[in-house]
Amino acid sequence: MQALVIVAHGSHLNPESSTPTYGHADTIRETAAFDEVREAFWKEEPHFREVLRTLESEEVYVVPLFISEGYFTEDVIPRELRLDDWDPDAWESDGTSATHVTLDAADVDKTVHYCGPVGTHDAMSDVIVRRAESVTGDPDVGDGFGLAVVGHGTKRNENSAKAVEYHADRIREMGRFEEVQALFMDEDPEVDDVTDFFESEDVVVVPLFVADGYHTQEDIPEDMGLTDDYRDGWETPAKVDGHYLWYAGAVGTEPLMADVVLERALDAGADVADAVEYVKEHTRDAAVTEA
């Protein structure tokens, strides 16, 4: 038997923080690719600490629903899952290249394949593009459009900026959008000045965050000038300094995220290739019906 565990931050305060996690887990459950699919959280239940014991499978794929490698993926999750032989070097990562490592957990008799975070997987670039399609309602969006990928700066976590730049570079190379720019909340190039960085009249702005919350729903919209007060909401697109800004909200809410979770498990050896295909197709339908 094989199990998938999606580990995410969760929240003691925000009831919707875990909603995307459950959504992606449900999508994967529908594929029946795993005998068991579980969500586990740092701030909700089941906690990281107690999730492995709820599984009957011997092979467990753990995929962190986090944007970058850092404190959570390197310290908190391995410690709380009791992956005793874990060492950050085990991933042999340059900050965005972690794939997986196979370990034992001290409290259960199981093999744990501990995967890199979803945010740094190549498939994440496709989710950012899909997010741009969803927010514009145009499956071919690109011509005449600029794309901004937004993240925290290096102050909080050096690798988080690396992940943002990594995907911006990859999407630029696709040649689909007129211009692609990585922007940050607390360093240059800053998201506040978004319109300075684009020639294109239309710009899609996609924050590289796993869930909507304070940053994506309050900070960034106000900083970009979409609205003076986030409580009043904003238009999509919103006209700012002669540009139309299509603000997408957290990329992590995009249904295609389930594909990145699966791809992480696939790379780590899970038998889920068919499910990957199903999810790619199915989430496109879901996005279209929602729009």
Next chain:
Amino acid sequence: MDDEQLAALSAAVTVEDDVAFDGLHVTRTDDGYRFELPDLERGGLSEDELRRVARANPEHVSNWYFWHDVAPTEGSARFDFLRYLERVADHDAPTETRGHGGDATHGTTYEPTDVLDRYHALERGIERQWGQLLVTVELADDGYRRYEVRHVDDADADPDELDAHREVRDARDVAKFDEKGRYRPLKAAPTLVDGWRFTALTSAEVVSVVETIYPATIANWHREREGNLDVDHWEPTMARQSGIYGVVQTWNRGEGTEHVERVAETCCADSECLKRREWQYDEDTDLEADGGVGAFPCREPCSMVVSAARQWTKLEGEDAQTYEFELTPSEKEQLEAIVDTVADGDVDEVREADFRHDANRWRTRYLREKRMDDEGNLCGVPTDDE
């Protein structure tokens, strides 16, 4: 009992393998099959005769079939939990896990071999309480089981009055908010809303519903029954914290355990959390605070307690100071009553015109007008001497 069960029985019994479960014992020798129950013995049976005897004792056969082909593997947490729901006596289980937690029919169990008695009870439904859940197991056709889950407070409610759910996923929404619409970050808080029921669940689904509402409780309950619950006490749990929580390590300064007693009384009392706190200060130092009587154990301070402890660590770093306030005796008592009312979560129960209640809003507004200055200082006394 259906034909599938009969076929499974004759297939399961070979010269090498017999069937022995809950008083049913079927073997095969060169003389044919042998079918035994606690009060019945038939030997030298042909396959047809075996089927005839089995048909005459459908309860034992369907019971064997359910526990072998439908319920998950024997010895697993799920299997033992389903047996627990059906009140099958387990003499190896520690007493505190045999039927605790305000269980209305505490202690009533059926010997494993009392299949007929258990089946009679299953006709009417056998109930078990799990936190605020009331789980009922009933017989469906041919000895299969069907489960229902509802709030204990709805034990006597008319089923038609309750919102019926079939989807396990709905349990997430049921557990998400309390009756005042507030988010419930602590799943074992005794604030589960009532007014709903999950009906016609299979054995796999009932486990999922219970685990959605009370995550990981079955696994830890089972570990406790097996005698290997891995409790992590307060001290090592705090010592493990890092990042913004690393500060909690400094709260333990080898100056006794009063602060932890207070935390346990504050957060883990049954009024706040239905898990039975099994963690202590450390391996050698028990806490006096009551751990509660919940059916399922708590094996380490949870993330809510760690978060709150971080705040207390910061606050408790301050030294006490002497302030001088002038209050009437009633005002002193009023302040105490306000603290009590907030701590007990009773603020909403104080009626707007109940002016005898010390935590009444107008009474409290009046106190603020009289005793607090424009900066919000009680009796005009500044918090810090400038």
